[in-house]
Amino acid sequence: xxxxxxxxxxxxxxxxxxxxxxxxxxxxxxxxxxxxxxxxxxxxxxxxxxxxxxxxxxxxxxxxxxxxxxxxxxxxxxxxxxxxxxxxxxxxxxxxxxxxxxxxxxxxxxxxxxxxxxxxxxxxxxxxxxxxxxxxxxxxxxxxxxxxxxxxxxxxxxxxxxxxxxxxxxxxxxxxxxxxxxxxxxxxxxxxxxxxxxxxxxxxxxxxxxxxxxxxxxxxxxxxxxxxxxxxxxxxxxxxxxxxxxxxxxxxxxxxxxxxxxxxxxxxxxxxxxxxxxxxxxxxxxxxxx
Amino acid sequence: xxxxxxxxxxxxxxxxxxxxxxxxxxxxxxxxxxxxxxxxxxxxxxxxxxxxxxxxxxxxxxxxxxxxxxxxxxxxxxxxxxxxxxxxxxxxxxxxxxxxxxxxxxxxxxxxxxxxxxxxxxxxxxxxxxxxxxxxxxxxxxxxxxxxxxxxxxxxxxxxxxxxxxxxxxxxxxxxxxxxxxxxxxxxxxxxxxxxxxxxxxxxxxxxxxxxxxxxxxxxxxxxxxxxxxxxxxxxxxxxxxxxxxxxxxxxxxxxxxxxxxxxxxxxxxxxxxxxxxxxxxxxxxxxxxxxxxxxxxxxxxxxxxxxxxxxxxxxxxxxxxxxxxxxxxxxxxxxxxxxxxxxxxxxxxxxxxxxxxxxxxxxxxxxxxxxxxxxxxxxxxxxxxxxxxxxxxxxxxxxxxxxxxxxxxxxxxxxxxxxxxxxxxxxxxxxxxxxxxxxxxxxxxxxxxxxxxxxxxxxxxxxxxxxxxxxxxxxxxxxxxxxxxxxxxxxxxxxxxxxxxxxxxxxxxxxxxxxxxxxxxxxxxxxxxxxxxxxxxxxxxxxxxxxxxxxxxxxxxxxxxxxxxxxxxxxxxxxxxxxxxxxxxxxx
Numbered sequence: 001x002x003x004x005x006x007x008x009x010x011x012x013x014x015x016x017x018x019x020x021x022x023x024x025x026x027x028x029x030x031x032x033x034x035x036x037x038x039x040x041x042x043x044x045x046x047x048x049x050x051x052x053x054x055x056x057x058x059x060x061x062x063x064x065x066x067x068x069x070x071x072x073x074x075x076x077x078x079x080x081x082x083x084x085x086x087x088x089x090x091x092x093x094x095x096x097x098x099x100x101x102x103x104x105x106x107x108x109x110x111x112x113x114x115x116x117x118x119x120x121x122x123x124x125x126x127x128x129x130x131x132x133x134x135x136x137x138x139x140x141x142x143x144x145x146x147x148x149x150x151x152x153x154x155x156x157x158x159x160x161x162x163x164x165x166x167x168x169x170x171x172x173x174x175x176x177x178x179x180x181x182x183x184x185x186x187x188x189x190x191x192x193x194x195x196x197x198x199x200x201x202x203x204x205x206x207x208x209x210x211x212x213x214x215x216x217x218x219x220x221x222x223x224x225x226x227x228x229x230x231x232x233x234x235x236x237x238x239x240x241x242x243x244x245x246x247x248x249x250x251x252x253x254x255x256x257x258x259x260x261x262x263x264x265x266x267x268x269x270x271x272x273x274x275x276x277x278x279x280x281x282x283x284x285x286x287x288x289x290x
Numbered sequence: 291x292x293x294x295x296x297x298x299x300x301x302x303x304x305x306x307x308x309x310x311x312x313x314x315x316x317x318x319x320x321x322x323x324x325x326x327x328x329x330x331x332x333x334x335x336x337x338x339x340x341x342x343x344x345x346x347x348x349x350x351x352x353x354x355x356x357x358x359x360x361x362x363x364x365x366x367x368x369x370x371x372x373x374x375x376x377x378x379x380x381x382x383x384x385x386x387x388x389x390x391x392x393x394x395x396x397x398x399x400x401x402x403x404x405x406x407x408x409x410x411x412x413x414x415x416x417x418x419x420x421x422x423x424x425x426x427x428x429x430x431x432x433x434x435x436x437x438x439x440x441x442x443x444x445x446x447x448x449x450x451x452x453x454x455x456x457x458x459x460x461x462x463x464x465x466x467x468x469x470x471x472x473x474x475x476x477x478x479x480x481x482x483x484x485x486x487x488x489x490x491x492x493x494x495x496x497x498x499x500x501x502x503x504x505x506x507x508x509x510x511x512x513x514x515x516x517x518x519x520x521x522x523x524x525x526x527x528x529x530x531x532x533x534x535x536x537x538x539x540x541x542x543x544x545x546x547x548x549x550x551x552x553x554x555x556x557x558x559x560x561x562x563x564x565x566x567x568x569x570x571x572x573x574x575x576x577x578x579x580x581x582x583x584x585x586x587x588x589x590x591x592x593x594x595x596x597x598x599x600x601x602x603x604x605x606x607x608x609x610x611x612x613x614x615x616x617x618x619x620x621x622x623x624x625x626x627x628x629x630x631x632x633x634x635x636x637x638x639x640x641x642x643x644x645x646x647x648x649x650x651x652x653x654x655x656x657x658x659x660x661x662x663x664x665x666x667x668x669x670x671x672x673x674x675x676x677x678x679x680x681x682x683x684x685x686x687x688x689x690x691x692x693x694x695x696x697x698x699x700x701x702x703x704x705x706x707x708x709x710x711x712x713x714x715x716x717x718x719x720x721x722x723x724x725x726x727x728x729x730x731x732x733x734x735x736x737x738x739x740x741x742x743x744x745x746x747x748x749x750x751x752x753x754x755x756x757x758x759x760x761x762x763x764x765x766x767x768x769x770x771x772x773x774x775x776x777x778x779x780x781x782x783x784x785x786x787x788x789x790x791x792x793x794x795x796x797x798x799x800x801x802x803x804x805x806x807x808x809x810x811x812x813x814x815x816x817x818x819x820x821x822x823x824x825x826x827x828x829x830x831x832x833x834x835x836x837x838x839x840x841x842x843x844x845x846x847x848x849x850x851x852x853x854x855x856x857x858x859x860x861x862x863x864x865x866x867x868x869x870x871x872x873x874x875x876x877x878x879x
Contacts, residue, residue, distance in 0.1 A: 009684035156843030199727025
């Protein structure tokens with residue numbers, strides 16, 4: 001199994017543990033990753049400002065992986081949603097596709113048939129499968145309750161992203177449970193993390209984050225698990241900012257899914273970048289069975 | 291005489307220029323934090339910092355950086371082998387020419403007591419180094435003017451650098467070639483070293499030998515020569531010349547040039563061509579020297595300084611005075627090589643949004659002009675601000691910069707500086723602000739909120755209707771174009787199916803976050819859909835709801851009528867920004 005790994009902007013700059021843990025887990029599952037140095041911004045942050053610029057940025061990435069004849073594996077949900085949306089629009093709107101291709105041709109690129117765009121979680125669930133993952137889980141968690149956070153742009157708009165059932169998704173819960181942890185039910189599990197408004201309307205963004213964390217915590221979770229760079233920075237870095245104002249550090253630490261899975265596979269904490277999270281998550285190792 | 295006068299003048303200009311540059315590094319203000327730090331404080335902090343670093347443990351880091359990043363150019367090597375080779379050829383060979391050839395009386399003679407410019411290995415090496423520089427310059431020309439990587443810009447400074455190098459090298463080589471063939475130079479050398487004069491028999495023999503073997507062009511002697519004459523000439527040559535003159539063929543570029551000029555050599559020699567070329571050669575060198583502090587060649591000094599400073603400084607631990615100084619220096623350390631632009635995450639969008647300030651290599655030039663107050667035009671200022679904000683802060687520019695410039699921090703400082711001028715920047719109302727949000731603890735609260743408020747107000751101010759909520763609105767559409775559809779994507783016109791059931795509003799987490807959402811958000815999602823359907827643009831564009839939308843797609847997912855609510859909101863945002871931008875343009879002219 002071979003994919004072009006799309007990291008986006010946030011992960012190499014401020015979330016290197018997501019990359020290192022994802023690589024380690026995928027390597028353990030015999031997935032080959034190819035790095036395309038020329039990948040650029042997925043286009044998501046530009047969509048508010050200029051639709052066509054965002055599609056152009058997306059399309060360039062799609063064209064680059066098409067050139068290598070590789071499906072894209074993406075770690076970020078917002079980037080996943082954006083690439084999916086761009087692929088959808090470029091398929092529907094031939095005029096736009098031609099315009100975009102005219103620009104891309106200046107550097108010898110073209111977007112033609114389309115490439116498969118997959119989020120890390122879809123690859124793990126559909127291409128590898130829960131059973132194979134379970135075979136690799138050597139130290140399953142015990143008595144660990146996880147609040148599984150799906151992330152908006154993976155679930156919706158469902159007709160475009162086609163990730164899982166948008167109302168009652170189970171994919172991520174199953175992946176979390178494959179590590180031996182329990183994925184609890186919590187009311188706000190499908191809500192937005194608040195990240196899209198960080199830097200735009202912090203009060204609102206933090207309010208939404210706080211409500212989610214509170215709900216997850218009150219539902220009995222020990223940790224929150226996510227698989228998106230924006231969501232994770234929100235639940236980690238921004239959560240720390242929220243609670244440090246009140247003198248505390250956090251309410252509910254967040255762990256990236258490949259960190260969680262990696263621990264249960266016996267991958268060492270340095271590779272998984274456990275200490276790189278802003279909020280201390282090393283306590284989770286106490287839930288690992290011996 | 292003229293040589294020395296011009297040398298000292300150019301040296302003086304160089305030194306004064308350099309002092310002026312150092313002064314600007316200590317006085318130019320970049321970053322909000324630098325505003326209240328006087329030059330004297332920056333000077334003392336810089337000296338203190340340098341001394342503490344050199345005599346501390348960080349000296350090892352500096353040594354490491356010096357060898358790997360400065361001498362061996364590790365960063366360029368990792369990024370692009372072709373560029374690395376180009377630069378290594380130019381800089382190593384040029385440095386060797388500078389020390390071995392230009393400064394031969396000081397350096398080469400001191401190291402090699404028997405040094406003579408016409409003797410091997412020096413004769414050969416000079417041409418070898420010259421050839422390497424020329425190959426490097428040709429590679430640079432090939433990259434910039436023939437290969438032309440996407441979005442690599444070539445400015446007048448880049449062209450100047452290539453031209454001045456080419457003039458120095460070519461004049462040097464042609465000078466050497468004409469000297470090899472020159473009869474007048476030959477004659478005076480023979481007089482000086484062999485004590486022979488024209489007309490003497492021995493002179494004739496020696497000249498025959500040189501004409502035959504070494505390409506000297508004589509006005510009266512031409513091959514073929516008798517063997518005995520050549521034999522005699524050879525003896526004389528070995529007696530008087532070969533001690534400090536190797537075979538000119540060793541000058542493997544100069545010699546073919548001499549051959550090429552063979553036909554015209556006598557005329558050129560009489561006309562004093564080598565004197566002319568000598569003037570061109572040294573004057574080009576002196577111009578290069580005098581202009582160095584103001585050209586991109588200043589990077590010979592500033593790029594190493596930037597690499598060294600950045601290897602031992604960080605945002606949190608370093609003295610703010612030193613960070614300000616480093617950032618001013620960094621503006622001069624840029625070589626405009628374009629590595630940052632080639633790796634820029636959003637570089638591609640310059641094809642769609644016409645603003646070259648999006649590209650980091652151009653942005654840094656513009657910011658330099660702003661900081662040194664050479665750029666004061668308002669429209670251009672706003673383009674620089676916009677280009678600086680259209681950045682995902684992915685850090686790639688900083689990672690690849692061969693001069694080690696912390697570009698991401700530079701953009702951050704420049705952005706916050708520019709916000710102080712109170713021009714609305716609409717891109718702040720997008721997820722591009724995410725990084726700024728994460729960095730908010732580094733920005734004073736009032737400065738932090740200001741651009742956000744300004745952008746919202748600048749957009750809202752266009753739509754009067756939102757200011758008078760009690761006003762009765764006629765149901766005659768005031769914007770048929772809007773009503774006709776949003777044409778940016780396939781979502782056009784789905785809003786017309788809205789029958790106002792309010793499902794979107796009821797599932798919206800933003801609406802749910804407020805006790806009195808209408809007061810805060812202006813219009814609620816279903817009202818915006820409906821207003822768009824009616825073509826009432828003031829209501830569609832003027833609402834705060836647009837900018838507080840999370841794009842979580844709950845509304846769109848659940849709409850029973852298939853209205854692409856989130857996508858419609860996206861498009862309204864695009865249009866509102868476009869309208870607001872054209873509004874500002876018409877005000878600023």
